């Protein structure tokens with residue numbers, strides 16, 4: 124009897140031990156098994172709420188119920204975006220907040236005014252063995268990608284920013300901007316004689332510069348990629364030669380395929396930079412179609428995340444540009460007639476003014492220019508009238524005629540101080556709900572990655 128009871132005791136003891144062991148193991152696993160493995164941050168530069176709405180309604184052929192993908196993610200929040208030294212931020216200070224969790228002065232790239240470099244969320248991910256990537260449709264050394272992969276005291280230090288990308292070993296870079304990679308001797312802008320493209324190649328990067336080589340990229344073989352498609356920024360979506368330059372969505376797709384091979388995951392930032400440029404220039408077609416192009420990149424990221432289930436997607440603007448306003452007079456069907464940016468149209472106007480009506484008819488669907496409007500366009504073509512002098516950064520007379528005709532108005536040639544919209548998708552994304560500061564965004568990303576950030 125004693126031995127039977129003893130046997131029972133031993134069996135129960137073993138069972139208890141097993142349950143205990145499994146519970147402990149699960150406990151350890153729960154700590155180690157962070158649900159978010161990959162992070163994709165998509166930044167619509169200057170893409171405020173109005174830019175999103177007008178793009179959505181145009182995409183929906185006039186249906187105001189139509190939503191962009193970035194207007195349909197799980198969670199949304201509002202983030203305050205003033206910089207340390209101004210109510211209205213620039214892309215450098217706003218980007219620094221988004222990348223490092225620190226506010227700084229306008230113009231500074233991931234550095235605080237005391238001259239300290241602040242670790243970026245991309246660098247924190249890299250330190251944990253993740254692959255990293257930066258994509259934009261402007262130049263790769265421009266402020267928004269720069270804040271994730273470089274530290275400089277002035278955003279215009281483009282050559283230094285490009286050098287730091289190499290030094291920091293960003294795995295995937297794709298954009299425009301060979302100008303910052305080539306020495307002056309080879310028509311680049313570098314004063315240090317360095318041929319950075321060759322240096323990238325020597326460091327094991329696959330370098331591509333056109334659509335043909337883009338289409339040949341092999342995510343299984345090409346571990347590190349540098350793609351630079353233009354000397355300066357890439358083209359506006361509506362003007363883009365589809366046989367020469369990939370879209371933002373196509374670049375996002377190949378980046379994800381390349382970076383996802385890392386079992387430890389990846390961090391990718393995708394910027395729609397030309398949305399900002401279009402709004403500085405009060406260009407309705409540029410803003411609408413670049414916002415739609417950016418949203419297609421969001422869809423690529425979202426489709427991957429839905430399937431992967433361990434990817435966090437954040438869509439945010441760094442600030443709003445132009446003070447764009449949808450008015451009671453906004454004419455969607457007139458916007459839908461636009462076939463080129465105002466900048467491209469301006470380049471087509473003959474100095475003698477003989478083709479003004481033809482250009483407006485063909486590219487803007489406007490066949491009733493007034494004599495005053497026609498004269499202003501001709502005067503601008505001949506350098507007698509400069510909108511830049513009157514309104515500041517960018518813009519053409521043509522842009523302002525189209526803005527008036529489409530009823531999409533602008534309040535400034537610069538940025539505005541309106542808070543930014545955050546949209547999130549992925550495990551734990553509900554923490555992006557509510558009102559907070561832009562500096563909280565990388566902290567929240569860090570939290571979901573299971574890392575303390577900033578350090």
Ligand SMILES: [Zn+2]
Pocket residue numbers: 169214399400403444538
């Ligand atoms: Zn701007």
